[in-house]
Amino acid sequence: MFNRLQYISQGNTVEEQLYNIHQALDHGCDWIQMRFKNATSEDTFTLAEAVKILCQEYLATFIINDNVALAQEMDAEGIHLGLSDMRISKAREILGSSKIIGGTANTFEDIQKHVNDGCDYIGLGPFRFTKTKEKLSPILGLEGYAELMHKMQQAQIKTPVYAIGGIQTDDVEAIIKTGIHGIAMSGLITESQTKAQLITELNEKLYGYYIV
Numbered sequence: 001m002f003n004r005l006q007y008i009s010q011g012n013t014v015e016e017q018l019y020n021i022h023q024a025l026d027h028g029c030d031w032i033q034m035r036f037k038n039a040t041s042e043d044t045f046t047l048a049e050a051v052k053i054l055c056q057e058y059l060a061t062f063i064i065n066d067n068v069a070l071a072q073e074m075d076a077e078g079i080h081l082g083l084s085d086m087r088i089s090k091a092r093e094i095l096g097s098s099k100i101i102g103g104t105a106n107t108f109e110d111i112q113k114h115v116n117d118g119c120d121y122i123g124l125g126p127f128r129f130t131k132t133k134e135k136l137s138p139i140l141g142l143e144g145y146a147e148l149m150h151k152m153q154q155a156q157i158k159t160p161v162y163a164i165g166g167i168q169t170d171d172v173e174a175i176i177k178t179g180i181h182g183i184a185m186s187g188l189i190t191e192s193q194t195k196a197q198l199i200t201e202l203n204e205k206l207y208g209y210y211i212v
């Protein structure tokens with residue numbers, strides 16, 4: 001079973017990214033998605049090498065955003081692909097059955113397509129407006145999540161779903177009640193000055209018991 005909290009990395013330079021990822025790992029995140037937009041391929045490679053070592057050290061899951069070739073070269077645990085990235089069936093051919101492949105969805109049709117293509121989890125968003133990503137799909141909110149989770153249940157689709165987009169601590173309980181498996185976050189974790197407390201609180205809400 002996949003863990004319930006994903007940290008989506010942030011930072012404009014290799015150093016900022018590494019600092020943020022290290023902080024997240026140090027304070028209890030054990031799933032890192034390396035998301036480094038608008039970076040050179042050299043910087044992206046440098047960062048990926050360092051993040052791979054860090055994730056091994058912290059026994060954390062290392063997922064790469066967008067770049068299937070890099071995920072293959074790094075032997076990362078997986079890849080996250082959006083609606084305008086490589087199709088999941090193609091990535092599966094390249095990476096094989098042992099790698100984790102996540103896909104972004106905003107509608108039930110997106111979910112069906114990714115599931116039919118063999119994805120391992122769905123990133124469903126945005127929950128609300130966020131500055132972290134440009135060109136957001138329509139906002140889903142709690143009602144959108146409830147409706148899509150209901151449709152998945154009716155269709156007997158059991159693929160784990162992660163909520164994403166502008167999520168705050170107080171949103172987590174209501175999101176989980178819709179049947180969503182976990183949450184993926186950037187801004188709240190990156191900007192928190194009390195990360196250990198935040199991540200403990202998020203995990204309590206996500207797992208329903210106290211995690212040290």
Ligand SMILES: Cc1ncc(COP(=O)(O)OP(=O)(O)O)c(N)n1
Nearest residue numbers: 080081082083104123124162164184
């Ligand atoms: C867990 C998770 N869900 C959704 C996304 C968004 O992916 P995508 O739509 O490809 O957008 P970018 O992240 O590439 O800007 C994600 N990264 N992770």
Ligand SMILES: Cc1nc(C(=O)O)sc1CCOP(=O)(O)O
Nearest residue numbers: 125126130132165166185186187
């Ligand atoms: C990377 C990403 N994808 C989204 C989607 O809706 O597909 S929202 C998003 C940004 C998540 O960061 P934050 O927690 O700072 O809002």
Ligand SMILES: [Mg+2]
Nearest residue numbers: 066081082085
């Ligand atoms: Mg993408």
